[in-house]
Amino acid sequence: MATPLKVCVTGAAGQIAYSLLYQIGHGDVFGKEQPLILTLLDITPMMNALHGVVMELHDCAMTLVKEIVPTDSEEEAFRDIDVAFLVGSMPRREGMLRKDLLTANAKIFRSQGLSLDKFAKKTVKVVVVGNPANTNAMICSHFAPSIPKENFTALTxxxxxxxxxxxxxxxxxxxxxxxxxxxxxxxxxxxxxxxxxxxxxxxxxxxxxxxxxxxxxxxxxxxxxxxxxxxxxxxxxx
Structure with a gap:
């Protein structure tokens, strides 16, 4: 059995992650022989929902998933990870100006970039899903200068x-x-x-x-x- 791949998903209690997590855990993303450790990050108010997601993943009894770590701590979520799916972001609400949306997401992805730079493996591959994905990926990469730029991808x-x-x-x-x-x-x-x-x-x-x-x-x-x-x-x- 190969060494487990440590994979982080942010916004893990949300609807996109809800669909994504099963595909990752089932082997559709990294292969049917690749064991996994999943770290699931979300904001503190979503922790109850996140624990519900963990229970459902346990119910699936996926043999590739060796450990699941739900957390609201970027340090715990990103420490020594191999791959990050940055799904969580601030959605654009009714009446919100685009500049306000960009400002809110800049704070999120600045923080995550700094944490990735400090705690993740330098070989980590980062996929930015949260919109505006291109801008968010650029901000995250900028604040993680020790990780190669080519390791960041905006999923559009x-x-x-x-x-x-x-x-x-x-x-x-x-x-x-x-x-x-x-x-x-x-x-x-x-x-x-x-x-x-x-x-x-x-x-x-x-x-x-x-x-x-x-x-x-x-x-x-x-x-x-x-x-x-x-x-x-x-x-x-x-």
């Missing part, structure tokens, strides 16, 4: 997938036929999906997306609008 895959799907649907191919789509900016209505370097495989040929779509007005209009981070569908805001 939803926006990437959405842009790929729009192109694929327009052309009539599978999404995996579309390559090299780039998303600039945070998950928001001001983000910019860029296909200037993107290609698509059509009937065995690799073509630039502009050439395959043959509709510059759509790419520079509806495609950007639909791929925006805050879109409306059937009255629901995403």
């Amino acid at each position: 895959r939803l926006d990437h997938n959405r842009a790929k799907a729009q192109i694929a649907t327009r052309i009539g191919v599978r999404s995996d036929a579309v390559k090299n789509v780039v998303i600039w900016g945070n998950h928001s209505s001001t983000q910019f999906p860029d296909v200037s370097h993107a290609t698509v495989e059509v009937e065995g040929k690799t073509l630039p997306v502009y050439e395959a779509v043959k509709d510059d007005a759509w790419i520079e209009g509806d495609f950007i609008t639909v791929s925006g981070g805050n879109r409306r569908h059937s009255g629901v805001v995403f």
